[in-house]
Amino acid sequence: MNDLRARVWRALDTVLDPELDEPVTGLGFVESCAVSGDGVATVVLRLPTFFCAPNFSFLMVADAYDAVSAVAGVTRADVTLADHHASTEINGGVAAQSGFVGAFAGSDQGEATAELDELRRRFFRKAALAGQDRVARSLVDGGAGPDELAATVLGDVPASAELDRMRHRRAVLGLPHGDDAPLLLHADGTGVTAAQVPLHLRRARLQRVGIEANGAYCRDLLRTRYPAVGS
């Protein structure tokens, strides 16, 4: 059973906060995770504030439900969000597999009007840009200039978790992600020219700072809200 719980936890490792581009496990968003003898996985998520946006919150609960349900040996997934202004709608919607729009149908919180696929893609695009700063930074620090950086392809870059992560984001978005794909890429999938490199890198770094600043706030507010748990 402990083994099954470990696999459920690993499944939760794949669930991202879409805005922060980090797993809910590392962010401390998993309040509890338990698996019963007959394979019922009970997971409770929690967030940094009572008013965390319902769209992101819904994505995380729904993704956690899908990830946990898919673990071999889990007979039923019971995934809920605690202490949130839209817990009732989100938990009910995820349990009923009714989608985001269905979850809020008839709610006194108002109606959702669209599913969240585009929202997810939007944050993946941001993550793919921020990833370029993370991967290129060591090359820049090593003295690589604009010409060299514009000519660098993913196959030239030393293996790293960051590189894998960026490839995955690009693959989901349908952007070039093979060994021959340029390291520096515009949002439309075209390569960055040497002349464009300096501004492009500044944009990539700004994107990274933005995402990481959000992450810092979320961690700090979560710790304020649930002090007993520590980090």
Place this chain on the structure above:
Amino acid sequence: MYEKNGEKYFVVDSHSHFWNAGRDNWVPGAEHYAKGWIDCFYGYHQLGPPETHWDYEKFLRPTPEDVERDVFVEGHVDHTVFQSTYLREWYRDGFNTADQNAALLEKYGDRWIVNGRWDARDGEASWTEFTEDHERFGFKGVKLYTAEWNGDSRGYKLTDPECYRFLERTQELGIRNIHVHKGPTIWPLDKDAFDVADVDHAATDFPELNFIVEHVGLPRIEDFCFMAVQEPNVYAGLSVVVGGLMHARPKMFAKVMGELLFWVGEDKMLFGGDYNIWTPKWQVEGLVDWQMPDDEQFADYAKLTTATKKKILGLNAARLYDIPVPAELRLDEAAGAMA
């Protein structure tokens, strides 16, 4: 005025509050929302230095005496801009209405600048209330809370047709400063109420208005920066940036400041202490003492000059609000150019 090492700083706090989140002001049946809201604020409050933390009960409802001491006596603030935020879905008499500021207005006159608010979703009733308040308070600015709940609506955009009309009418009244809350991610449903694209659009169509993006659109700081470089009338409101990061996350604070200085520039950044989430004293003192770290990871961010700090702490906001600055606190052109 704040003086340090012989330098004098004119301080304008461009974003503060005087709220009533007391239990007796919670709308029956919506108490959990009212509590959830102020609890969010109280969470942010904890990100300041521990010695500045308030008891929760006191935090719910500051008194005029608290404001006087924290802002004007101890806080080094010369002029402060109070941002009205109504939230009547949850707070019976409103969370932070223009009306609540009246007592302090009597006492502090032109040091106490009150901004109004309207909600175009309420149509003419809101406009009437706004213009009546304007008669009394002489607004120079409005605070627009695009994520505010209103009936079934969980937010709006500046580009909504009725909102555009209200912006036109605001401009006709001669009110120039539009503070738009684009801050940490909260509550709208599938709409992203803190997407800054609507500010981009409105700023282009209303070149006579100044758009101060509060909290620099922090969850979307990159979108904000890309927009602000293109729009000469878009400004960065630093509330939450200073209070939430300078103490709690100094390295992240340095990076955010570095990015803002690069993209937006020192002439378009406005200090905001976000009272009483945080008190201004430690923020003003901290900003004056602060410098971009020497560490290599910050190497290509600009260092701050004294002139930069003077602009950010007050001179930029004084310009937008036509606040007279004593000669000894001004930055003469030569000093600005040398800095």
